[in-house]
Amino acid sequence: MEYSIGEFSKLTNLGIHTLRYYEHEHLITPGRNSSNRRCYTDKDLAWIDFIKRLKNTGMPIKEIQRYAELRSKGEPTLSERMEMLISHRKALNEQINQLQEHMKKLDEKIEFYQREIESITRE
Amino acid sequence: MEYSIGEFSKLTNLGIHTLRYYEHEHLITPGRNSSNRRCYTDKDLAWIDFIKRLKNTGMPIKEIQRYAELRSKGEPTLSERMEMLISHRKALNEQINQLQEHMKKLDEKIEFYQREIESITRE
DNA sequence: ATACAATGTAGAGTAAACTCTATGTCAAGG
DNA sequence: CCTTGACATAGAGTTTACTCTACATTGTAT
Numbered sequence: 529m530e531y532s533i534g535e536f537s538k539l540t541n542l543g544i545h546t547l548r549y550y551e552h553e554h555l556i557t558p559g560r561n562s563s564n565r566r567c568y569t570d571k572d573l574a575w576i577d578f579i580k581r582l583k584n585t586g587m588p589i590k591e592i593q594r595y596a597e598l599r600s601k602g603e604p605t606l607s608e609r610m611e612m613l614i615s616h617r618k619a620l621n622e623q624i625n626q627l628q629e630h631m632k633k634l635d636e637k638i639e640f641y642q643r644e645i646e647s648i649t650r651e
Numbered sequence: 652m653e654y655s656i657g658e659f660s661k662l663t664n665l666g667i668h669t670l671r672y673y674e675h676e677h678l679i680t681p682g683r684n685s686s687n688r689r690c691y692t693d694k695d696l697a698w699i700d701f702i703k704r705l706k707n708t709g710m711p712i713k714e715i716q717r718y719a720e721l722r723s724k725g726e727p728t729l730s731e732r733m734e735m736l737i738s739h740r741k742a743l744n745e746q747i748n749q750l751q752e753h754m755k756k757l758d759e760k761i762e763f764y765q766r767e768i769e770s771i772t773r774e
Numbered sequence: 775a776t777a778c779a780a781t782g783t784a785g786a787g788t789a790a791a792c793t794c795t796a797t798g799t800c801a802a803g804g
Numbered sequence: 805c806c807t808t809g810a811c812a813t814a815g816a817g818t819t820t821a822c823t824c825t826a827c828a829t830t831g832t833a834t
Contacts, residue, residue: 545823563830565781585753610764617757620750627747630708634740641733668793688811
C-alpha cells in the first residue's frame with residue numbers, strides 16, 4: 529500500500545508539518561510520484577513507529593538521525609546499529625529505575641499529606 | 652545552615668543562572684541578607700530536591716509553579732496539593748508502564764539484530 | 775473551464791527551559 | 805585606597821522540536 533502525506537499523517541498521528549520536518553532532518557525519505565507528491569509505504573509506517581519509540585524513550589532527533597543514516601547504508605552497518613540500541617537500552621533501563629525511585633518518594637510524600645490532612649480534620 | 656547562591660549551586664548541582672531563573676519563575680524564594688544577597692536554607696535545599704524530583708518525572712515548570720504557589724499559602728492548600736501529587740503519580744505510573752513496553756520491543760529488535768548478524772557472519 | 779482541496783517549498787515563528795551578557799554593587803584582602 | 809571575586813538585575817541569546825505562514829502547483833469534481 530502507498531499513502532499520501534495526508535493519509536500517512538492520520539495513520540501515524542503525526543502532523544503533516546512534522547512529517548515534512550522529519551524528512552528535512554533525514555529521518556525518513558519517502559518516494560515521490562510523477563507529480564512530486566510524497567508516497568509513503570508500509571515500510572515507512574513501520575519505520576516511523578520505530579522512530580516514535582526511540583523518541584518516546586528519550587532519544588534526541590540528532591541520534592535518531594545518526595541511526596537513520598546507518599540504516600540507509602544497509603547491512604554493513606548492522607552491528608553499529610545494534611550497539612546504538614544496546615546502549616540506548618541501558619539508558620532506558622536506568623531511566624526506568626530512576627522513575628521507580630521517584631515514584632517511591634512520591635508515594636511517601638502522598639502518605640505524609642494524607643496523615644497531615646487527617647490530623648487536621650480531626651481537630 | 653544558610654548558603655550563598657554559589658554554595659547552594661554546588662549543593663544542588665543547579666547552575667547559578669538556573670537558580671535565579673527558578674526564583675524569577677517563583678519556584679523558590681530564598682531570603683535576603685542585609686546586602687540583598689540570597690540566603691538559602693536547608694529547607695530550601697529539601698524543596699529544591701523535591702522540585703528536581705517533579706522535573707525528572709516530567710512535570711513542566713508551569714505546574715511546579717502552581718504547586719509552589721499553593722505551598723506558599725500553607726495548610727489550607729494541603730488537600731489540593733495532595734490531589735496534584737496523586738494525579739502526577741498516576742501519570743508517572745503510566746509513563747513507567749509505557750517505557751517498560753518500549754523496553755520490551757527494543758529487546759526484541761536487539762535480538763533480531765543479533766540473529767541477523769550471526770547469520771551473516773556464518774556465511 | 776474553473777473552483778477548491780491537497781500538496782509542494784522556503785523560511786519565519788513558537789514554546790519550554792535554560793544559559794549567557796552587560797553592567798553595577800559590595801565586602802574583604804593586599 | 806584599590807583591586808578582585810562573588811553577587812545583583814535586566815534582558816538577550818540558545819537549543820530542541822516542532823508548528824505555522826506565504827505562496828506556487830496539481831488533481832478532481834462541477
